[in-house]
Amino acid sequence: MKLRKFDDMHLHLRQGEMLKQVLPYTVSQCARALIMPNTSPAVLTDQDLKNYRSEILQAAGSAEAGFEPLMTFKITPACDSSSIDNLKRAGAIAGKLYPDGVTTNSEGGVRDFRALFPVYEAMQDLGLVLCLHGELPGAFSLDREEKFLDVLQEIAARFTRLKIVLEHVTTAAAVSCVSALPSNVAATITLHHLYITLDDLLGDRLNPHNFCKPVAKRPEDREALIRAATSGSAKFFFGSDSAPHSIEAKECACGAAGVYSAPVLAPLLKQLFDDVGASDKLADFVSRFGAEFYGLPVNQDFIELREEEWLVPEELDGIKPFMAGSRLRWRLA
Numbered sequence: 001m002k003l004r005k006f007d008d009m010h011l012h013l014r015q016g017e018m019l020k021q022v023l024p025y026t027v028s029q030c031a032r033a034l035i036m037p038n039t040s041p042a043v044l045t046d047q048d049l050k051n052y053r054s055e056i057l058q059a060a061g062s063a064e065a066g067f068e069p070l071m072t073f074k075i076t077p078a079c080d081s082s083s084i085d086n087l088k089r090a091g092a093i094a095g096k097l098y099p100d101g102v103t104t105n106s107e108g109g110v111r112d113f114r115a116l117f118p119v120y121e122a123m124q125d126l127g128l129v130l131c132l133h134g135e136l137p138g139a140f141s142l143d144r145e146e147k148f149l150d151v152l153q154e155i156a157a158r159f160t161r162l163k164i165v166l167e168h169v170t171t172a173a174a175v176s177c178v179s180a181l182p183s184n185v186a187a188t189i190t191l192h193h194l195y196i197t198l199d200d201l202l203g204d205r206l207n208p209h210n211f212c213k214p215v216a217k218r219p220e221d222r223e224a225l226i227r228a229a230t231s232g233s234a235k236f237f238f239g240s241d242s243a244p245h246s247i248e249a250k251e252c253a254c255g256a257a258g259v260y261s262a263p264v265l266a267p268l269l270k271q272l273f274d275d276v277g278a279s280d281k282l283a284d285f286v287s288r289f290g291a292e293f294y295g296l297p298v299n300q301d302f303i304e305l306r307e308e309e310w311l312v313p314e315e316l317d318g319i320k321p322f323m324a325g326s327r328l329r330w331r332l333a
Contacts, residue, residue, distance in 0.1 A: 005031035010239025046090035081118040094129035103213035124162035172224035188239030230278035237290035304333035
């Protein structure tokens with residue numbers, strides 16, 4: 001079967017050798033991807049953005065013509081509204097806000113969300129999207145997303161023309177909140193949060209490769225995500241949040257947060273949408289709703305999936321992919 005190439009509206013590509021290792025899996029399935037800026041060092045300035053985009057395109061090599069990195073910048077407490085115009089001119093289509101300390105490379109992030117009102121206003125005026133990692137610093141880990149919803153609602157109420165994406169939602173409360181807000185507010189849903197709950201991280205034995213931020217929640221939350229993804233609502237679209245870390249960085253005393261899902265995106269999404277009787281909703285979720293929200297044309301290229309059982313490898317270039325060791329029904333042709 002053929003599927004229109006995906007828009008992955010939330011992707012971590014890293015830098016250097018890891019970028020070269022992980023990028024081909026995205027390029028093989030996605031025509032575009034929204035690239036997260038919490039690299040080290042972070043993407044803060046227009047020059048940072050240009051340099052990172054060039055590194056990505058160079059890593060894409062011969063596939064460059066078929067893949068477009070959609071660039072973002074990191075919003076920090078020091079972000080100045082006067083810099084937003086230069087960032088847009090450099091190619092940014094969104095800014096990503098990380099609350100302080102809630103995920104990888106978010107140290108020194110935002111705690112005073114109101115102090116950045118001038119930045120949100122500049123983004124609103126220039127037509128840039130505000131992407132939010134929706135967790136409140138200091139709250140209990142399972143409650144951080146729900147506690148953040150007041151922040152989302154305040155920003156949305158004050159900046160009514162600003163497009164806002166609540167990234168990688170994990171709770172029924174977040175799904176309900178986004179559904180109730182106006183059409184300028186949307187959310188991304190990851191592949192792994194459609195499959196796992198907290199039990200898959202620590203229910204029987206600790207599985208550090210399922211550790212991500214926000215952490216997976218309860219079965220009823222996962223069911224709410226599946227309903228949202230398969231509902232046909234344009235408010236919910238795909239963002240993998242694929243976040244590769246070496247096996248050593250995951251299997252250690254202070255394991256890194258992130259699930260590496262890029263190698264299995266299309267097969268696992270096809271399998272899940274089939275299983276819940278929503279195959280007709282998959283194309284909109286992965287290829288149309290995100291493009292429309294960001295004001296982009298729909299992709300014109302396709303991938304082909306065939307129904308053939310295969311085994312997800314235990315390791316790819318020193319990284320363990322999501323669902324490693326599992327047998328899947330669909331694979332890329």
